Amino acid sequence: MIKEEKIELTTIIGAYGPFQRVVFLFAITISMFGAYHNLIITAVAPKIDHWCARPPDYDNMTDEEWKELAIPKENILGEERYSQCRMYNISTNATVSCNSWEYDHSHYRSTIVDEWDLVCSRSWLVSLSQSVYMAGYMTSMIIFGQLSDRVGRRMVICIALTILLTAGFSTLLSQSFVTFITLRYFVSLGVSGVGATSFVLLMEVVGPAKRSFFGLAYEFGWATGYLVLALVAYIIKSWFYVQLVAMVAALILVVGYWVLPESPRWLMANKKFSRARKIIMNAVERNEMDKEDAELKFELLKKEFDKEQPKSVFSKVTVFDLLKMPVLRKRTLIVYFCWFVNSFTYYAMSLNTNDLGGNPYINFAIAGAVEFPAYAISILMIQKMGRRWSQSGCMLLAGLACVVTIFFSGSTLWLKITFAMVGKFLITASYGILYVYSAEIYPTVVRNVGVGSSSTIARFGAIIAPFVKELGHATHPSVPFGVYGAICITSGLTVLLLPETRGALLPDTLAEGEAFRGPSSPSPKKSSKEAKGTSKKEREDSSREEDTSKRESASKGEDASKREEGSKAEESSRA
Known part of the structure; x- marks a missing residue:
């Protein structure tokens, strides 16, 4: 009988249907943007050839003529190449360091490398910018992971999405490299916050048997974003427009947010039963489930969540217990x-x-x-x-x-x-x-x-x-x-x-x-x-307890493994 079973939320709303499809489409879309932003530095700050810039008096010379006249050659891995960081002082014929550069634009029209001269002694700043971005991912995990448990999934998605759009569009107006990497940090904060929270929301509304599939599908979203970035960079070849495409496309997430539901599981766990009932019954209707059966199961589920739960052993353990x-x-x-x-x-x-x-x-x-x-x-x-x-x-x-x-x-x-x-x-x-x-x-x-x-x-x-x-x-x-x-x-x-x-x-x-x-x-x-040292009776009792434990532990392990299977964005992820 129903009242003897533990009620699973998705037995009420269905394992997957139009209700979950909205959440899935939102999650896989932000997964694509996650890959795009994580790897965009490859397109906006690529390795490009460069050499010391010529003085105005030599503007009429071709690149090859200027290099032959003023750029010394260096032996690099057994191959002679023009120096990228030094030139001859034309007056004294001594070699000096460059103070400005010219760039090879055969593959890229505009990059942040030539925008802010991130070459030679400043080339390490490109790597620094990506490290700062990844630090934003780590910060996001700490902040938004706890915040989503307190204020709900949808509220955190709203906050993180606002940060993403504000910082992303502001990046286009960067007048200095310091401003650029600072704003990139906040882009990371936003995109990882939206990604991790939407993934959790997805796992909370689909049935246990479907979680493995959607974990994999989420990763396909990431791979798609990877390829989209390659295509956009190939067509546009300008860092400003590569970033602009990402931000204009991200506006679709604003539309998606307005039809995104709050997690009914989170609402039930926080005893917000009125809001939970409204969302659950909406899901029942959209997924064409039995309304009368859903009403009965909802009341039973409410009683389960309404019970006073003892302090969980989970709150007593820390990472130090593992060590x-x-x-x-x-x-x-x-x-x-x-x-x-x-x-x-x-x-x-x-x-x-x-x-x-x-x-x-x-x-x-x-x-x-x-x-x-x-x-x-x-x-x-x-x-x-x-x-x-x-x-x-x-x-x-x-x-x-x-x-x-x-x-x-x-x-x-x-x-x-x-x-x-x-x-x-x-x-x-x-x-x-x-x-x-x-x-x-x-x-x-x-x-x-x-x-x-x-x-x-x-x-x-x-x-x-x-x-x-x-x-x-x-x-x-x-x-x-x-x-x-x-x-x-x-x-x-x-x-x-x-x-x-x-x-x-x-x-x-x-x-x-x-x-x-x-x-x-x-x-x-x-x-x-x-x-x-147990007696026969105790061993029999233990055997019965073990069977119960197997069912419970297997369920926990399956849910945990499936939940973690596609969660690089939550780690981030990769996250």
Whole structure:
């Protein structure tokens, strides 16, 4: 009978229908904008050739004539090239540093590099701007994650969307580089706030069986935004208009916001039953569910939420509890390292496609296109091969592909680009797997804390990633790929020290997490100290309790893993 069952919200409104479709379209749209803004620095601040500017008296000379006269040649990797940062003093014939530059506009008409002369001793500022942007993502997770639990999903989306639009349009009016990176920080704050909160809203209104699909679909939105950026940059070739396209298109989110519902689950949890009933019955009508049955189930659901809940054990645990026990500490540090490596390598490879050689637009587009099959294959892999071998295999092969790129250049440049894209494909698949795997590694009482802290560690990787380009410039262009390869292979090997979680009864408590060894190990309940020395009757009672615990734990683990599967935007994400 209904009253004997625990009522799930989506049994009232339906697992998916026109009501959820509005939320899905909004979420996947902001996912596209998330990728666009995260990677836009590649289009607005690309690697472009430059040389010391000629004095006004030499304006009648061609570029080649000026270079032959005034620009010294340097030996770079065995190849003679015109210096980009020095010129001859025509009066004394001594070499001096440039104080202004001319730029090659064969690929790009206008960039922030030539707008504010971000070359030579100022080239590192491009990497700084992306790091500041990623810092905005980290700040957003801290601020909006807590705020959405207090004031609701829709209110936070409104606040974050206002920040995004205000900062985004203001970026177009930037008169200095400092203003530009400051506004980019707030763009990041806004886009990640809208993205993370809308993803949570989506997971709260779709049925449990649908969450895995929508987690994957959300990632396809990200990959689509990646490709859209490549196309827009190729057509427009001006940083101002590339940014303008993003902001004008973002106005569609304002329209979407007005038809976006508040989370009925959040309203029920906060005992705002009148508003919740209105939204739920609207969803019932739009999804063509039975109204009388919905009314009955709503009253039962209301009674469940209306009960006074005891203080939850979840509020008593922190990230430090993960580091107190030896087994959990080892696993936590391995998971942290994997998140750092995945985020670092993913963003370093995405942001530095210009340094591969060849056509920069094609390189960037391919790097985006490989994400579609990568996300799809990651889901198949974890189902067929399990989490551990899938994660380890992707990282080991990604590292190997990156190392192989070191051996190709010149006439074999196409092979270098091919292996680099194979590495990008594998690290993307690894990222998708890691969301599921890490959610299952942690015991239930620290699952949110574990995944949340892992995502924070990933942000540090994303903040550092832009500076890999500077490492390559200071040493050798192959050094970054050597770094990617080394850390990916190391990470892939350390993953083998983690237990498999596919098909396993997931642990609930810290003690069970400490004893957890995978699907072949004894049940966490049986492994606990309380299970020792029990009588036959006690073992029978324990068995019944274990069966109940299995159902509850499996449900929690499934929901948690599916909820985390597509949440890079919430990490951010990537977030």
